[in-house]
Amino acid sequence: MKRRAGTMELVGGAMVLSLLAVALFAPWLAPHNPIRAVAPTFGNPAPPSWAFPMGTDELGRDVLSRVIYGARISLTVGVAAMAITMTIGVAIGLVAGFFGGKVDFALMRFTDVMLTLPGLLLAMAFVSVLRPSLLSILLVIGIVSWTGVARVVRAESLSMAQRDFVLAARALGASSPRLIIRHVLPNVMPIIIVMAALGTSGTLLLDASLSFLGLGVPPPTPSWGRMIEQATMYFRVAPWLATFPGLAIFYAVLAFNLLGYGVLRRRSM
Amino acid sequence: MLAYLARRIVFGAAVLLGTSLITFSIAFLIPADPAVAMAGAKANPQTLAMIRHQLGLDQPVYIQYAHYLDRALHGDLGRSYIRRESVTHLIVSRFPATAILALSAMALALMLGIAMGLVAAAWRGRALDNVLLVGSLAMVSMPIFWLGTMLLIAVAAVSRTFPLGGYSGFKSLILPTVTLALGSAGYYSRVLHANLSQALDQDYIRAARGKGLSNARVLMKHAMANAMLPLVTLAGLDLASMLSGVVLTETVFNWPGIGRLAFEAVFNLDIPLIMGTVLFSAFLIVIANLLVDILYVWLDPRIRLGEMG
Numbered sequence: 415m416k417r418r419a420g421t422m423e424l425v426g427g428a429m430v431l432s433l434l435a436v437a438l439f440a441p442w443l444a445p446h447n448p449i450r451a452v453a454p455t456f457g458n459p460a461p462p463s464w465a466f467p468m469g470t471d472e473l474g475r476d477v478l479s480r481v482i483y484g485a486r487i488s489l490t491v492g493v494a495a496m497a498i499t500m501t502i503g504v505a506i507g508l509v510a511g512f513f514g515g516k517v518d519f520a521l522m523r524f525t526d527v528m529l530t531l532p533g534l535l536l537a538m539a540f541v542s543v544l545r546p547s548l549l550s551i552l553l554v555i556g557i558v559s560w561t562g563v564a565r566v567v568r569a570e571s572l573s574m575a576q577r578d579f580v581l582a583a584r585a586l587g588a589s590s591p592r593l594i595i596r597h598v599l600p601n602v603m604p605i606i607i608v609m610a611a612l613g614t615s616g617t618l619l620l621d622a623s624l625s626f627l628g629l630g631v632p633p634p635t636p637s638w639g640r641m642i643e644q645a646t647m648y649f650r651v652a653p654w655l656a657t658f659p660g661l662a663i664f665y666a667v668l669a670f671n672l673l674g675y676g677v678l679r680r681r682s683m
Numbered sequence: 684m685l686a687y688l689a690r691r692i693v694f695g696a697a698v699l700l701g702t703s704l705i706t707f708s709i710a711f712l713i714p715a716d717p718a719v720a721m722a723g724a725k726a727n728p729q730t731l732a733m734i735r736h737q738l739g740l741d742q743p744v745y746i747q748y749a750h751y752l753d754r755a756l757h758g759d760l761g762r763s764y765i766r767r768e769s770v771t772h773l774i775v776s777r778f779p780a781t782a783i784l785a786l787s788a789m790a791l792a793l794m795l796g797i798a799m800g801l802v803a804a805a806w807r808g809r810a811l812d813n814v815l816l817v818g819s820l821a822m823v824s825m826p827i828f829w830l831g832t833m834l835l836i837a838v839a840a841v842s843r844t845f846p847l848g849g850y851s852g853f854k855s856l857i858l859p860t861v862t863l864a865l866g867s868a869g870y871y872s873r874v875l876h877a878n879l880s881q882a883l884d885q886d887y888i889r890a891a892r893g894k895g896l897s898n899a900r901v902l903m904k905h906a907m908a909n910a911m912l913p914l915v916t917l918a919g920l921d922l923a924s925m926l927s928g929v930v931l932t933e934t935v936f937n938w939p940g941i942g943r944l945a946f947e948a949v950f951n952l953d954i955p956l957i958m959g960t961v962l963f964s965a966f967l968i969v970i971a972n973l974l975v976d977i978l979y980v981w982l983d984p985r986i987r988l989g990e991m992g
Contacts, residue, residue: 422817526694527701529920530972532964534927535945536705539957542949543712619826623931626828627946642829646935653836660829667824675820 422679426611426672433666437485444479448636451475459652469654471644477655480636481662487637488618488666491551495617498556500610503563508602510564511571512594522568525561533558534623541629548631555620562616563609570602577601604681611674615667622663638663684980691976695969702965703755706958707748755962761955763948770959774941780850781929781940787856788863788925788932793918795864796871803872804879805902815872822869827928831862831935848937855936863932867921874917878910885909912982919975926964 436443451474462469468477510521537558544550571594574580580597588596624630625639633640638659645655718734719726726734735741739750754761760770803815838845838858846855882888883906891905892898926942933942941960948956 523694523697524701527698530698530923530965530968531702531705531961532923532926532930532968534930535961535964538930538945538949539706539709539961540712542952542957543709543954615824619824622826623828623927626826626931627934628950639826642826642832646832649832649836650839653840656829656832656836660826660833663826663829664821664824667826668821671820671824672817 420676420680422672423676426669426674426676429665429669430673433485433489433669436482437489440482440486444476444482446476446479448475448479448483459648459655461652462654468658469652471641471655472648472652477641477658480641481638481658484636484638484641484659484662485666487631487635488621488639488663491548491555491621491631491637492614492618492666495552495555495559495621496610496614498552499559499613499617500563500606502556503560503609503613504567504599504606506560507564507567507569508571508594508598511568512575512590512598514572514575518568518572521564525564528558529561529565531558534620537620537624538627538629541624546624546629546632551621551624551629551631555617555624559613559616559620563606563613566605566609567602570605571598574598574601608674608677608681611670611677615670615674618663618667618670688976688980691973695973698969699962699965700752702962703752704748706962707751709958709961710954711744760959760962763953763956765951765953766956770955773944773956774959774963777939777941777944780938781933781942783856784859784863784932784938784940785922785925785929787860788867788928789918789922791860791864792867792871795868797875797914799868799872800875800879801902801907803876804883804906805898807880807883816876819869819872819876822865823873825866827862827866828931828935830865831858831932834858834862835935850939859932859936859938862935863925863928866928867925870921871914871917875910875914878913879906882906882909912979915975915978915982919972922971923964923968926967 454474459472460466460470460474466476466478468481470476471480506521506525510518510525537554540554540557541550544554575593575598580593583593583597621630621637622639622642625637626643628643630640630643631637641659642656642663645652645659648655718731718738718740722730722734732741739747742750758771760774762768763770763773766773799815799819803812803819806812835847835858839847846852847858849855879902883902888901888905891901896905929940930942930945932938933940934946937943941963944956945960947953948960
C-alpha cells in the first residue's frame with residue numbers, strides 16, 4: 415500500500431495548480447474576448463475548428479475563451495463558498511466537541527436536521543427568494559454545506575479536548591476560548607485542510623448546479639454551469655457548447671477530490 | 684429495542700419540526716410581497732389588504748407559524764400562487780414519477796457500488812483496485828446535469844426513436860436512472876471498499892483464512908457481514924443527496940416529478956410550492972431513515988437483543 419501513497423494527491427495537486435494558473439493568466443491564455451462576438455457566424459453556433467478549437471456559441475463568442483475565463487468565476491465562487499462552509503462547520507464542530515454535554519447535544523441535533531435536508535433544494539429555495547447575486551450564492555452554499563465539516567471536526571476535537579496537554583493548560587488557568595484556539599484548533603488543523611479540499615469539490619458542484627438551474631451569478635459573466643444551462647437548448651445542433659464547460663467542471667471537481675481523498679487515505683493508513 | 688425505535692421516531696418528528704421552521708422562514712426572507720405576486724402588480728390596495736387578510740399575513744409571526752404547522756399536520760400545504768391548485772395535491776400527483784426514478788436509481792447505485800467495492804477489495808492493492816478507486820472518484824466528481832446532457836447528446840446521435848425526455852414507460856426510465864445513479868454508485872463503492880479493507884485486517888478474518896476457507900468465501904460471507912451494515916445507513920442518508928440529484932435529473936430529462944415541480948416553483952417564485960416541496964422531501968427522508976433504523980434492528984443482533992437499546 416505504501417508504495418503508491420502520494421500519487422493521488424500529487425496528481426490532484428497538480429490539477430488544482432493548473433486550474434489556478436488558468437484562472438490567474440486568463441487574459442494571456444484566452445485567444446479572444448469571452449463576452450464579445452468574434453466569429454462571423456453570429457446567430458448560429460459553429461463547430462470546433464482551427465480558429466476556434468472549442469467552437470463558438472449562438473452569439474458568435476469563442477467557447478475556449480469563455481471556458482478559460484469561466485475558471486475565474488467558478489473557482490472564486492467555489493473557494494469563497496468553501497471558506498464560508500469551513501468557518502461555520504469548524505466553529506460549530508469545535509464548540510460542540512470541546513464543551514461536550516448539552517452544548518454538543520444541541521449543536522449536533524441541529525446538524526442532524528440540516529443533514530436531513532436535500533442541500534440543493536434548500537439552496538434553490540433560499541437563492542430564489544434572496545435573488546441570485548454573488549453574495550447570496552456564497553452565503554447559501556455555505557449555509558447548506560457545513561454539516562459534514564462540523565461532524566468531522568467535532569469528532570476530532572472531542573478526543574483532543576481530553577488529552578493531557580489540554581487538561582494541563584486548563585489546570586494552569588487557560589480560558590475556554592484560549593484552549594480552543596491555541597490548543598485544540600492547531601491539532602485538528604490537518605483534518606480541516608483535508609476537509610477544505612473535499613469541501614471545494616462540493617461547493618464547485620453545488621455552484622455549477624445552481625447555475626445550471628438558472629440561479630447562478632447573473633450573465634454575461636461566463637460561468638461553466640451557466641454555459642451548460644444556455645447550451646441545453648442547442649444540444650442537438652451544437653453539442654460542443656455543453657461538452658467543454660462540463661469537462662471543465664468535471665476536471666476541477668476531480669482535482670479537488672483527488673487531492674482531498676489522497677491525503678485522507680494516507681492519514682487513515 | 685422498542686426504546687431504540689421510539690427514540691428514532693421522536694428524533695424524526697423533531698427533524699420535521701426543525702424543517703418546518705426553516706421552510707416557514709423562507710416565506711419571510713422573500714423581499715417580494717406574496718399578495719402582489721397573487722393579485723398582480725396593478726392590484727389596488729383594498730384587494731391587496733384583502734388577500735393579506737385571507738393569507739393571514741396581517742397576524743403576528745408566531746400565530747402564522749402555528750397556523751402553518753397546524754395546516755401542514757393536516758396535510759394542507761397551502762395553494763400554489765401560480766397554478767392556483769392545492770400544493771399537497773400537486774406534490775401527491777407528481778410523487779409516483781419521482782418514486783420510480785429514485786427507487787430504480789437507488790437499486791442501480793447499490794448494485795453497481797457493491798459490485799465495484801467487492802471487486803476492488805478482492806484485488807486490494809493491485810492495479811485493478813487503483814483503477815476502480817480513480818473510477819469511483821470520477822463518478823462522484825461528475826456534475827449530474829452534465830452527465831445527463833451528455834447521455835442525451837450521445838443517444839440522440841445514434842438513435843432517432845429512443846425517448847429523450849418525459850415519462851413514457853420503461854425505455855424512458857433508462858437514461859434518467861443511469862444519470863442519477865452513477866454518483867451514488869461511486870460513493871457506495873468507495874465506502875464499501877474502505878469497510879471491507881478494515882474488516883479484512885481483523886483477527887476473525889485471519890481465523891477464517893486459517894480454517895482454509897477460500898478468498899471468495901472469506902470476502903463474501905465473513906467480511907461482507909460487517910461491511911454491509913454501514914452501507915445500509917449510508918444509503919438511507921444518501922437519499923437526501925439523491926433528492927438533490929432528482930431536481931437536476933428531472934430538469935434535464937423533463938421528467939414529470941417533484942424535482943421538476945420544485946424547479947418550476949423556484950423559477951416562478953411560487954413560495955407555497957417551494958416550501959411544500961422542501962418540507963415534503965424532508966418528510967420522505969425522515970421516513971426512509973426510519974425504515975433504515977427498522978432494517979438495522981433486524982440486521983444487527985446487538986440492537987435486537989437490547990445491548991444498544
